[in-house]
Amino acid sequence: MTGPVHRNVERVTAALRDAGADPARVARLQVLPGAVTTATAAAAALGVEVGQIANSLVFDADGEPLLVLTSGAHRVDTGRVAALLGVGTVGRASPEFVRAATGQVIGGVSPVGHPAPLRTLVDRALEAYDEVWAAGGIAHAVFPTTFAELVAVTGGTPADVA
Incomplete structure (x- = not known):
């Protein structure tokens, strides 16, 4: 990276380092x-498969933020996630x-770098990729x-979310 760096990128980089990311x-x-x-x-921008993209999706789970890191190849099944977590609705x-929970805006939400830790699920489908x-x-x-690093740096729980 060259030039000025956005404060959210600095927070993400610091959070990754603090959490022991490679x-x-x-x-x-x-x-x-x-x-x-x-x-x-x-x-397309990275020249990788869409399944290799870890979408950071924030949901409202009975009024509490829930971060789901899901493969870009599919959609989150909110009913399944609600049942998995034992909450009424997701x-x-x-x-x-989203902004209040993460300090970031939709379309750029990172798995880390939030004002406080978020309950996080990490899609097991991401485990199929080396990167x-x-x-x-x-x-x-x-x-x-x-996949393993996402689980570690977020304190997330591996789950089948689709």
Whole structure:
């Protein structure tokens, strides 16, 4: 990265380092020339399969934020997730809810770097890939990681979410 770095990217980088992420992967965080707010756009920009994109989706789970890191190749089954967690409902979170929970905006939410830890599920489908890519706190930033590292740095729970 060259030039000024967005404060969210700095928070994500610091959170990854503090959580023990592989320094070589952290150093590969990229700020792309254009926003990649969908898994398809991110995969195209990086030249990887859409399934390798770890979408960071924030849901409202009975009024509490829930972060689901899911493969870009499929959609989260909110009924399944609600049953898995033992909550009444898991629904789409408003942009304001997402920003309050993460300090980041939809389209650039990172797995880490939030004001407080979030309850997190990590899609087991991501385990099929040696390398996955996640958002770096803004819609232009991405970083490489692994399924195991995502679980470790987020304190997340592996789950079948689709």
